[in-house]
Structures are given as C-alpha cells and as structure tokens.
Amino acid sequence: MIIAVDGPTASGKGTIAKALARHFGLPHLDTGLLYRAAGRQVFLDGGDPDDGGDALAAASFPDSLLDDPQLRDEETGGLASRVSVHPALRQALFERQRAFATQEGGAVLDGRDIGTVIAPEADAKLFVTASVEARAQRRFLEMRERGAGVTLLEIRDDLRRRDERDRNRAVAPLVPAEDAMVIDTSALGKEEAIAAAIEAVKQAIS
Secondary structure (H helix, E strand, O other), X not given: OEEEEEOOOOOOHHXXXXXXXXXXXXXXXXXXHHHHHHHHHHHHHOOOOOOHHHHHHHHHOOHHHHHOXXXXXXXXXXXXXXXXXXXXXXHXXXXXXXXXXXXXXXXXXXXXXXXXXXXXXXXXXXXXXXOHHHHHHHHHHHHXXXXXXXXXXXXXXXXHHHHHHXXXXXXXXXXXXXXXXXXXXXXXXXXXXXXXXXXHHHHHHX
C-alpha cells in the first residue's frame, strides 16, 4: 500500500505522514528533506540556488547531510523551495523517491508532488492544507522552541513566498491530485488531524 501525503509547508503533513506510517506499519520518507539537503549543499558549495546548474550539482549530496540539524532551519527551507523549481534537480531526485515508494510492502511519502508525480498510482492520496496564519503560528512556536530568533511576520512572509514558488513552478507544482482527499488542519489539533487522516486512508482503501 502506498500512501501519498502532499501539502504546503507547516500544514501538518509531516506529522500526519509519520502517524500514518506508525498506524499502518509502513516505512516513511519525508521527501522535502531531500530538497532541503540539496538546498543546504548549494549553500555549502557557495553556489546560487536560483541557478539550475548549481542546484543539479548539489543533488549528489552525501547521505550524511540528511542528519544535519540545520536542514530544519527556516533559511534552509527557503533554499529548498528555490532549488526545487529546477527540472533537472527534480529529475535527479525522482528515482530516489520512486524507489522508496515502490518498495515491497508499500510506504508513506510526504511532499508536494507525491500523488501527482512520484506515485500517481498511490492507494490513498491526501492533500493536507491550512491557512497561512495557522501555519505561520505553528512554525513560529516550533522555531521559538529551538531558540531561533525569527518573528511571526517574517515566517508568514516567507511562507507566502514559498507558496507562490511552489504553486506556480513549471514542473510539478503544488496542487492536489484529482483524486486526493483534502484535509484542512487550520482548526484541528494534532490528534484530530491524525484521526481524520487515518479515517481518510481507510475510506480510500476500502
């Protein structure tokens, strides 16, 4: 069974995907982490995330980079959004994601184009979304716990810029798959969102 969980930054898709993986006993891949690693590698290389060549060169990042705590920083998230617009980088990371999705027994993947590009044949497709205000508040609290000196306004503006890039890029834009079940988590608590997602998957596979 393949479960695809898509949605914008800070919508709760990662939390939901991990919970679904635990509930259904499946391996989980946060595909956004791959793009964050590529963005971080561009930075480490002294390259330009808006340059397709620099982005593609960063696709060969070492696996050890996936354990770098700085991948979760807001700055790296912005870099990830910028490198992800390049078709060559997306193709370079496609096979890695595809292999994970099609492994024996199935998997849960979360990202922005799982149900539309990576695994369009997924047994269950969810599109997790939330208002910019709700997402900014969640990310602000998360960053504050990490001791990051970033304001709510800065996070809100950054989310809007990322949404604009993700939804309007020429390749694999952030859109719900036609057969995806949409879950708006704006007014939902963590457990409520997880419960709604589990129920949606059960409906999809029944």
